[in-house]
Amino acid sequence: MTASLLDRFLAQDERALARAISSVEGGREEGRTLLAAVRQRLGRARIVGITGAPGSGKSTLTDKLIELERARDARVAVIAVDPTSPYSGGAILGDRIRMMRWYADDRVFIRSMATRGHLGGVAATTLQVLNLLDAYGFDVVFVETVGVGQSEVEIVQVADTTVLVLTPNQGDGVQVFKAGIMEIADLFVINKFDLPGGPRLKREIEALLELDGAKSWRPPILEVTASKGEGIVELVEQLDAHRSHLVTSGALTEQRRERIRFELRAALGEQLLQRFITQEDRFVEAVLAGRISPEEAVRELLKEL
Ligand SMILES: Nc1nc2c(ncn2[C@@H]2O[C@H](COP(=O)(O)OP(=O)(O)O)[C@@H](O)[C@H]2O)c(=O)[nH]1
Ligand SMILES: [Mg+2]
The missing domain is CATH 3.40.50.300 (P-loop containing nucleotide triphosphate hydrolases)
Structure with a gap:
């Protein structure tokens, strides 16, 4: 992320907001970094x-x-x-x-x-x-x-x-x-x-x-x-x-916790999937050949991680 996107975002430049949203939607690093930087707000x-x-x-x-x-x-x-x-x-x-x-x-x-x-x-x-x-x-x-x-x-x-x-x-x-x-x-x-x-x-x-x-x-x-x-x-x-x-x-605070739980799970799912995708072909072949079940494949992957 360029520092200027964060600066412009903080200065409430609507174009910076639109760009930040697009980055987040696209799952791009820029969006992730910006999100992390504004977390306190x-x-x-x-x-x-x-x-x-x-x-x-x-x-x-x-x-x-x-x-x-x-x-x-x-x-x-x-x-x-x-x-x-x-x-x-x-x-x-x-x-x-x-x-x-x-x-x-x-x-x-x-x-x-x-x-x-x-x-x-x-x-x-x-x-x-x-x-x-x-x-x-x-x-x-x-x-x-x-x-x-x-x-x-x-x-x-x-x-x-x-x-x-x-x-x-x-x-x-x-x-x-x-x-x-x-x-x-x-x-x-x-x-x-x-x-x-x-x-x-x-x-x-x-x-x-x-x-x-x-x-x-x-x-x-x-x-x-x-x-x-x-x-x-x-x-x-x-x-x-x-x-x-x-x-x-006090329900608002409880909802915040739930939301963070949700974010954690989503991030977990996303990061695991991302890692898995790089290994996917190998496992597809193994499952196809009947050497391993999908569940066993995932267990193996988790061990490797
Ligand atoms: N009769 C009537 N029609 C309404 C009312 N509110 C919305 N509509 C109409 O219902 C249709 C769908 O509305 P829209 O707001 O696009 O619904 P959405 O798909 O839920 O966003 C439109 O033609 C509106 O004009 C209402 O209170 N009474
Ligand atoms: Mg609508």
Whole structure:
């Protein structure tokens, strides 16, 4: 890494931030070195995960959240992780148009994540990008993810607060509940409350939460019509309330530990894989020839290391 990238990053040069993110996404040394150098600056940003099915209104909602955060002079970053659209055609273009009005605001930073991830996986890469944004000086970072697969659930786990966006017209709400995503929601947003079926969905979620029994934080269920900006003030209030809860209960510190655990495991996986890849061919031949099983091969490699 050139010293100047770090200097420019610390001087809050947005181009340096963009370059740092690209380096991290590409798994390049420059990104790694920068991340290590800014480690002391972590822990200021509020990280808010926004997850839900495609089309549930996450981007519309995020746009309104940016508006309110800017109104109280917060510096806002958004990262959109959408593995369901690898070629990121229509959806991202739509987001771009919607978010266009923020481009002139140098206190708003919006970025789509490359969803390939490097060896450490998408969630690990996302966490590194989150760390960059935190170190850079954003007050709040919204992470928009599609709530479908395992890696997205992991991403949600690296957020301080997770908002699950549901809609009345989603058809089978139970689908979402099955994915085990209900448990990780700190706040429920029933978006598109202007459509029929909102109150019913609310009762269903309430019934499910009843089963959960007494918890120190009871996830609120918010009625939102993001497209009209309705219910957003209440959402921000609840986001703040959850933040306070995290701080006073000590959960925030515990989450930090969990996040570091996650980073350690990701780094372990990545470094082991990197070493392994150089030896891979040798082991492929041995397994092919039936001399050794894949498990034995790995054991042997670990011994060599
Ligand atoms: N009726 C209604 N439509 C909405 C609402 N919020 C968003 N939409 C629409 O739902 C569609 C998908 O929204 P988008 O924010 O791109 O969803 P995402 O895929 O979850 O990011 C767009 O056409 C939005 O205009 C809402 O509160 N009510
Ligand atoms: Mg979106």
